[in-house]
Amino acid sequence: MARIVMKFGGTSVADCDRIRNVALRVKAEFERGNEVAVVVSAMSGVTNRLVGYVKDIDPLYDPVEYDAVVSAGEQVTSGLLALALKRLGLKSRSWTGWQIPLVTDGAHGQARIERIETEALEKSMTAGEIAVVAGFQGVDADGRVSTLGRGGSDTSAVALAAALKADRCDIYTDVDGVYTTDPRIVAKARKVAKISYEEMLELASLGAKVLQTRSVEMAMKHRVRVQVLSSFVDAPGTLVCDEDEIVEKELVSGIAYSRDDAKITLTRVPDRPGVAAGIFGPLADANINVDMIVQNVSDDGHSTDLTFTLPRNDLDRALIVLEGHRKDLGFGRLAPDRNVVKISVIGIGMRSHAGVAQKMFSTLAAKGINIQLITTSEIKVSVLIAEEYTELALRALHTVYGLDA
Amino acid sequence: MARIVMKFGGTSVADCDRIRNVALRVKAEFERGNEVAVVVSAMSGVTNRLVGYVKDIDPLYDPVEYDAVVSAGEQVTSGLLALALKRLGLKSRSWTGWQIPLVTDGAHGQARIERIETEALEKSMTAGEIAVVAGFQGVDADGRVSTLGRGGSDTSAVALAAALKADRCDIYTDVDGVYTTDPRIVAKARKVAKISYEEMLELASLGAKVLQTRSVEMAMKHRVRVQVLSSFVDAPGTLVCDEDEIVEKELVSGIAYSRDDAKITLTRVPDRPGVAAGIFGPLADANINVDMIVQNVSDDGHSTDLTFTLPRNDLDRALIVLEGHRKDLGFGRLAPDRNVVKISVIGIGMRSHAGVAQKMFSTLAAKGINIQLITTSEIKVSVLIAEEYTELALRALHTVYGLDA
DSSP: OOEEEEEEOGGGGSSHHHHHHHHHHHHHHHHTTOEEEEEEOOOTTHHHHHHHHHHHHOTTOOHHHHHHHHTHHHHHHHHHHHHHHHHTTOOEEEEOTTTTTEEEOSOTTSOOEEEEOOHHHHHHHHTTOEEEEETTEEEOTTSOEEEOOTTHHHHHHHHHHHHTTOSEEEEEESSSSOBSSOTTTOTTOOBOSEEEHHHHHHHHHTTOOSSOHHHHHHHHHHTOOEEEEESSSOOOOEEEEOGGGOSSOOSOOEEEEEOOEEEEEEEEEEOSTTHHHHHHHHHHHTTOOOOOEEEOOOSSSSEEEEEEEEEGGGHHHHHHHHHHTHHHHOOSOEEEEOOEEEEEEEOGGGGTOSOHHHHHHHHHHHTTOOOOEEEEETTEEEEEEEGGGHHHHHHHHHHHTTOOO | OOEEEEEEOGGGGSSHHHHHHHHHHHHHHHHTTOEEEEEEOOOTTHHHHHHHHHHHHOTTOOHHHHHHHHTHHHHHHHHHHHHHHHHTTOOEEEEOTTTTTEEEOSOTTSOOEEEEOOHHHHHHHHTTOEEEEETTEEEOTTSOEEEOOTTHHHHHHHHHHHHTTOSEEEEEESSSSOBSSOTTTOTTOOBOSEEEHHHHHHHHHTTOOSSOHHHHHHHHHHTOOEEEEESSSOOOOEEEEOGGGOSSOOSOOEEEEEOOEEEEEEEEEEOSTTHHHHHHHHHHHTTOOOOOEEEOOOSSSSEEEEEEEEEGGGHHHHHHHHHHTHHHHOOSOEEEEOOEEEEEEEOGGGGTOSOHHHHHHHHHHHTTOOOOEEEEETTEEEEEEEGGGHHHHHHHHHHHTTOOO
8 A cells, every 4th residue: 555645736626527537536546545645726717816816905915814815725626626535435535734734934925834744634544534635825833824835736745745755746737747848849859757856856947837846846855756747648647756766867858948037238347346246236135036147258357248147027126226226336238138048958967978068059059049148057057048049949959969759 | 992893795895996995994993993803704706606616516515525615715805804904004814713713513514603712813903903804614623614604704793793792793784774674675665773683583584684593693692782784885774782772662663575485285184183293294304494384174074274384495395205295194285386475574562562463464455465374473473475466565564564764
């Protein structure tokens, strides 16, 4: 007998028919002799509607009351799925975050899980009840409902799997696994059978939307084996696991892209110590995360150009912040650019093989694509290019790294 | 300084604009120097949608999971109203049933309040916070969310007012008070300034939909002064209070009607002991409440006709139950009639004045309206007549008892 946590996202529980379909999948898993806990999201559209109400009432809302409102969606789904399972003749009950309890810190709207008290839950499960847990939510030390941030149900599921020492955490979603790249752009993209935590973490952070980044961090930390699979088709998914479980390690496992970035260039920045701090300090104070940075060699020994990327949503605010410091910083022009894309190749094989980055640069050059910025880590290389080359670059790189199906 | 409980129903909080409007009313009450607790219903339409989901998943649903699902609506409204109050610069927080806690028995879907632990709530209120309480819900001894039945937010408000020893419980709704009869039918209907608990209880039970019957019972038991008023117009409402507070007692205070009843006549029922038990026993077993009953004088000394009323929704089931017992009961025909209305005149003045019932019978007779059944109590007379005479009867009675504006 194994213990399995299954998680179903918003599109998988979008209406009563889909909830019945989910109940059948849960029943099949249970009847294989497993103990099963299910984590559910809100029915698709519900969380957006609730967030819309909150922002209508107060754009600068109190996050504690925001959580009281938006946590209702998952509560509804958990009750409905428990009903659907009972309808199939199974024993089941719903659990809210406070009923478990799943205790978080007080950072409402973005709370972090501190502990999960599994005693009542395990008692129910060992008595043959299927536990249906409202995802995305917990309770803080003051007894107020908290939420884990958008996409938090993935995190709920992985945290629950860790706390319950589950054998596997199956994340059912509207895609059937993790692909070498976005199959909507690259027709030859392949589903990956196994991928390491480290690679998945880079993929999630760099734009692949299949799993929430925090849930992958948590899976890596607690070594939870996570399977990503479709709730609509019966097909093997992708297992996210320790790299030791992966026999054939690819040089490059996947290619991610993100259109969520923008670029700012400051021209004729004085070339003296302290200038970078003068620029990035005020941005950090405004809660704007800067990602890639390049400072050009000084032309004249007195001034230089400085270029960096930041979330596209924060671009307007960043320009206002920098204009406000124009006098102290003494730069020339402030040149924003929204039409950029960040493309990243990821693979644990890179650790032991040189030449991955060089192959990326030469492939893009051969296609006439100019590289604006570069960053690297042990297992990935990211470049910033003009957005219009996204498809061309992805297809060329997918082929050159031998990923085509 | 007084302590006030305010309750707003579903149409009063139907969208964000109305929630803002409610917040302004609460602010005004608070700024008069009062401590304020607010009880809210779900936004109109939400509870029906949630109940629809539950019945779609399982028409014979588990009431515990039903409660987990449908209680979400009030939770959302309480958070939104707390946000709207904060937006106005007031201190406020939302409370779910389990956070208070408001403890109920385990009769899910129709739970009864056992106790309200007001300590945390009062601490918050005396610190100047406006408490916004999700109506309709509580928590049972097992920590599962329970609901009080449809319209239960009225009951939540009155119970909270009793527990908090509030000076008044203001029920804001879409009508501006209690009327002598339905103003949509009788144009000359008048708003009543004060009405006794006993009269209000009869009015609520006999078809007036302005307050839930259980909330009036609870107000009467705990002597909570309840004011019914509109959340849309600024006008004095109706105070439901002890009859000692009412100086000028009317002979008749109001005329109620109900189209929710149906009539069944059984012909040629054997006229022997035990027959009534044989008929009403199986109906009681099927949870069908019989209201008015009349047994005719036997024509031949051997058989008689028996007529009774029951909720119109239960008519089909009742006919099936009775047909199933035709052999043991040995009746002749089973004649159902849906086209009936129950009209009731209510007034505490009746206790000391004879002739109220006689005036009702003669007025209806003068209009050519046949009375099918009659029941009376100390402070009301009810008659069953053909439904087509509803308006005619209401207008005639309203005039003859001197209620016209």
